[in-house]
Structure formats: C-alpha cells, structure tokens
Amino acid sequence: MTARPSPEWTVPERVAGPEDLDPRLLRPTGRTDRLQVVVEHYVPGAGRCPACGWPVLRRQECPSRQVAVCLLDNRPLPVRLAHLADVIPGARTGRDTAADRHEQRRIEDGLPGLFAAPTRAPERGQPQ
Incomplete structure (x- = not known):
C-alpha cells in the first residue's frame, strides 16, 4: 500500500x-x-488574504507578503516564487557571489544619502 493519495x-x-x-x-x-x-x-489564520484574495493555510503563504519580506530582509525569494525574480525589481534567487556583493556595494555607495558614506575596508582575505 502506498502512502500517496490517489490522483483524483x-x-x-x-x-x-x-x-x-x-x-x-x-x-x-x-x-x-x-x-x-x-x-x-497579513492573514491572522487560514482562509484568504484580505488584500489579494490568495487562499492561504498560514499567513506566510501569501505571495505578496513573502516577496515583500524577502525584499525587506535582502533574502533570496523562496523556491516556489523564484520564477518571479525577473519581474520584481530588487528580487534575487540563490546565493550571491563575492563579485555580485562587491558590485552591489559599489552601486549603493555611489547613491546620495543623508551622510557621507564611510570608506569601506576590503573584505578579509581579499588582495588589495
């Protein structure tokens, strides 16, 4: 007997x-x-997301909420939403390489801000 439910x-x-x-x-x-x-x-329990109507079992399952949290925390998108990385500005999938991080820091350091950005020290183990 198999543990999988029947296809229907x-x-x-x-x-x-x-x-x-x-x-x-x-x-x-x-x-x-x-x-x-x-x-x-935010969905307090199972049901539908009040903003988009997406059916959810847990509050973390609303795709808009998951994408927003990933963008806020600078995390890669979960696997089930990875196909949306090309459509969402700032979204990423998988792990970044050191070159990607260096390029991102260079771009962010060039943006104007409230205060002058401190000079970054090179990463440990990197030749100067």
Whole structure:
C-alpha cells in the first residue's frame, strides 16, 4: 500500500504569477511601501488574504507578503516564487557571489544619502 493519495484527490498547487502580486512590488519600492505590503497582506489564520484574495493555510503563504519580506530582509525569494525574480525589481534567487556583493556595494555607495558614506575596508582575505 502506498502512502500517496490517489490522483483524483490531488489538487495541483496554484502557481503565483505577476498578476497575483501587489502592484507596488512590480515597480521599484522603498522600505515604506514594502512594509505597507507586509501589513496589508497579513492573514491572522487560514482562509484568504484580505488584500489579494490568495487562499492561504498560514499567513506566510501569501505571495505578496513573502516577496515583500524577502525584499525587506535582502533574502533570496523562496523556491516556489523564484520564477518571479525577473519581474520584481530588487528580487534575487540563490546565493550571491563575492563579485555580485562587491558590485552591489559599489552601486549603493555611489547613491546620495543623508551622510557621507564611510570608506569601506576590503573584505578579509581579499588582495588589495
């Protein structure tokens, strides 16, 4: 006897597309917009997300909320949302290489800010 349910009982998992995400995530956003998405897509329990109507079993399952949290924490997207990385500005998948991190830091250091950016020390183990 197998532990798998019979095929007629299995329901294909719904795959999130760009049209299922909060429209704010499809354009470059700041921390404030991302935090608003996290708050608006908060689901206290099982049911549907109040903002997008996505069916969820746990609050972490709303794709808009997951993407916003990943962007806020600078984490890669989860595997089930990795196909959206090309559509979402700032989203990434997998691990970054040292060259990617160096390039990102160079870009961020060049942006204007409130205060002058301190000079970065080279990473340990890197030739100068």
